[in-house]
Amino acid sequence: MSADPLHRAGTPQREPATPPPSGPEASVIEVRRSARRRRTVSAYREGDRVVVLIPARMSEAEERRWVGVMLDKLAAQESKRILGDAELAERAERLSAQHLDGRARPASIRWVTNQNTRWGSCTPAEGSIRLSHRLQGMPEYVVDYVLLHELAHLLVPGHGPDFWRLLEAYPRTERARGYLEGVAAAGRLPHAPGARDE
Structure with a gap:
């Protein structure tokens, strides 16, 4: 394999129609916007869904980018448990x-x-x-x-x-x-x- 490298509080909450297939992304993703949240973005598991908290003023493009970033971070945290x-x-x-x-x-x-x-x-x-x-x-x-x-x-x-x-x-x-x-x-x-x- 050496040749290879080897998504709202105060507004409607949106969920993807088809969640991605693995890791945290296998869960339903719920984005919650908050007017009190200024800059920080966070994500956590809540039952069978992943909740991503973002500032209310964030654009749609920024939201998409930050959801991807936070899903990757959550996946990395969850995979730190070393598989035998x-x-x-x-x-x-x-x-x-x-x-x-x-x-x-x-x-x-x-x-x-x-x-x-x-x-x-x-x-x-x-x-x-x-x-x-x-x-x-x-x-x-x-x-x-x-x-x-x-x-x-x-x-x-x-x-x-x-x-x-x-x-x-x-x-x-x-x-x-x-x-x-x-x-x-x-x-x-x-x-x-x-x-x-x-």
Whole structure:
């Protein structure tokens, strides 16, 4: 996988017709506007919904942007609970059933600390999948994308058209790839003046 990076108090509350599929975004999203709130934006879970609190004066475009930001933050907070290898295996089974008709069945899945140039790897002959520990703490949809990516490699080894067709069913592919590209780009930024490697 080295080639890949691997929405109102005082006004009607709005909810999306079709909530996104994973993490906090699998919940109904309710945006509440407050005239008392000047600059801060916050989000929290309330039962089966995610509530995003924003200032009343915020534009529609700012609202959309901040809802996305806060959902990502909430997802990152919720995924900080480190998944064990057994939980990764359960997640892989769910993703395979949802997006690959259950055809990808890895023999083993585990976190590793020796993958610093790639997010995940797969050895189809052994049926083994390894995910970089650097994914821990990233939003759930990002971890799911990398896991699904490696599951797809159990069925198609390379990155040709057949491989990418397998990932078309996952609705967060482009967003997850963008997130990983951003993390990778940030890691390549030059050091600040005076900073040095230890």
